[in-house]
Amino acid sequence: MKGSVRMGRVLGVPLRLHWTVPLLVVLFGYGLGSRTLPAGVPDQSNATYTLAGLAGALLLLASLLAHEAAHAVTARRKGIPVKSITLWALGGMTEMDRPRAADAAFLVAVSGPLTSLIVGAAAFGAGIGLDAISSWQVPAAVLLWLGWVNGLLAVFNLLPAAPLDGGRVVQAVMWWRTGDRDRAERAAARSGQVLGMLLIAVGWISVLYGVWSGLWLAVIGFFVLIVAGAERQRARMAPALRGVRAADAMSTPVETCQDWLTVERCIEDVALRAHHSMLPVIDFGGHPSGLLHLPRLARIPAQQRETLRARDVATPLSQGATCAPDDLLEDVLEKLSPGSGMRILVIEGQRLVGIITARDISRIVQRHALRGTEGR
Template sequence: MKGSFRIGSVRGVALRAHWSVPLIMLLFAYGLARRTMPGFAPGQAPVVYAAAGVVGALLLLMSLVVHEMAHALTARRAGIPVRDVTLWALGGLTRMDRPATAGAACAVAVSGPFASLLLGGIGVGVAAGVEASLGWRVPVAVLGWLGGVNLLLGVFNLLPAAPLDGGRVLQALLWWRTGDRERAQRAAGRSGQIVGMALAALGWLAFVKGMSGGLWLMVIGLFVAGTAAAERRWAELFMALRGVRVAEAMSSPVVAGPDWLTVDRFLSEVAAQAGHSVLPLLDFEGHPSGVVRMRRLGRVVRAAGVAACTGCGDPGVAVHARRARRAAELRPGAPRHRGWPANPGHGRRPPRRHPHRSRHRPVSPEPPKSVSRRPRRPAAAPAPTGHIGREHAARTAGNHCGGGGIGLEHSVLSILEHTVLPTYDVDRNACR
């Protein structure tokens, strides 16, 4: 998630926090100190309420971590790769690959609410025991509040609405029943839209009647409805592309541009005529060397103040494909290096023969995530504007995992299935 930073790891799973987490924790601490604690344990000093508010907010944050780690560790036990866990304003999300079976999906979804309900029961039980034996009013109030919140969130997440955990359970059951993952996801998304709009309506009514918590419920409901709609559209896309082959989805010939052209010539001779938002690049041997996004290229050029490159008469001021997150520099005498390896994480960068920087600023062509390198064969340099036939493009195209080439006979879904779609559980978001 953008705007997040790493705060540690649990059992090998990276733990990250969004910038909104400190803000929401401060709001919880303030609410506990000003309203909740004085109501449960009146007659205490303000500093006691402040300390109780901070402790309660931190314990709630730890509860969120436990919930998300339940998702993550259950997924790892099921053989599902887990990327990281991120905490944010509405709870947390766990990024992982899609489960391979309905049983695994159901187990991962149930684990989070189960952990929350378990924590809630422990909190309420310990609070009752402390009150009966020691009579400590403030600790009892903190533990009782924490237990109640965990019980509430555990039950709330079991609502049968995607992207909540209950929606994941519903999707897994429908998947097991019908054998169709996408149809089950579409049904869970439709249920999520209905439940989300109902929650938003209830929140609005509560807010109109003077209950400030209704505004928060309305925000959560709108979030659930919006995310469920996105999941439903994604499922419908998968269903629509069933049986569609790569050859049917590709244009012929595939328009491409040489990677040695100047930026000015590339924009005027290739991009303007092609009219595409993304264009592949070819090296001198006619092999794909990268892809470049027109919007990003134009944005960087405008930011650098070189809408029309002053050095475009020099053929050395060229568009080059570089390593991911490394800009291609526009400078006189830039080396005409070869393109990308199949795995962007391997291979060596071209040597920097000209360490000095000119007034030309870098642009950022994208690495060819869908381009797989092949053994080089001597070939003549392609024309300034080129075309790749569908056969050649399909032979050199790899999947999103950096694997082997995708042929014309492969399904378009073989590409999309490697794309991770983030889906969220409100308050305890699990992204699968």
């Protein structure tokens, strides 16, 4: 996810924190310290409420991490590669490869909400016990709040709509019963779109009635709607892409720019007649060395274009998407980083042999539809 920084590893999985995590801590800490705790445990100092609110927000962050770590651990036990865990303002996400079997998909999906329920029950029980045997009312109230929040988190995540865990559970069960993964993914994604629209509607209605927390609900709904739409599109394309090699989808020949050219020469000789918004750059040996994004070239001031070389403004090849001609297109797209764009360089050995763009993917899907075999 863009805007996140790496913060070590959790159980061997890279952990990333999005810039919105401090916002999450502040919002929940403020709500807990300024409203929930004063209402439940009155006559305490402001410092006590502030510290307790901060502690509760950090404990909530830790419980979100436990939820995502459960997904990651279960996936690894089922042989599914896990790339990273990212925490952000709307919770967390675990980036992993797609499960190859319905039972693995079910276990991975259900492990997160189950962990939240366990954490919630443990916190709630600890809060009741602490309140009964001691005078530590504020810590007990924080634990009770943490228990309720984790319970609500588990219930919300179990709603039967992708990308929520409940949607993944329904998808896995439908996949197991019908044997049709694509159909199961489309159904779960449709449910996600419906849920997203409902959350947005309820959120805005709440705001109109003066309940400003509805804005948060609308933001969650918007996120669910966008992700569900993308997943539905991917599920519709999957049958057309299955079994297709990168070599069968790529466009040739590929327009390239020598990396030693000045930006001015690159624009005049190559970019102005380019068919794509991205240009591969090649070194003296003819090997691809990076990627030039034309919008970035356009932003370079005119006085710098005669001194800067193409290699100076190119994105390193390691940060782009590449594959071999014999790689299956479905696997290539699955491993595509979210921010890399739909442009894949096809490299054989050290030689650039083709490029795959969104237009190439669309062409394959259209041909598949003309044969009358597209999944509905």
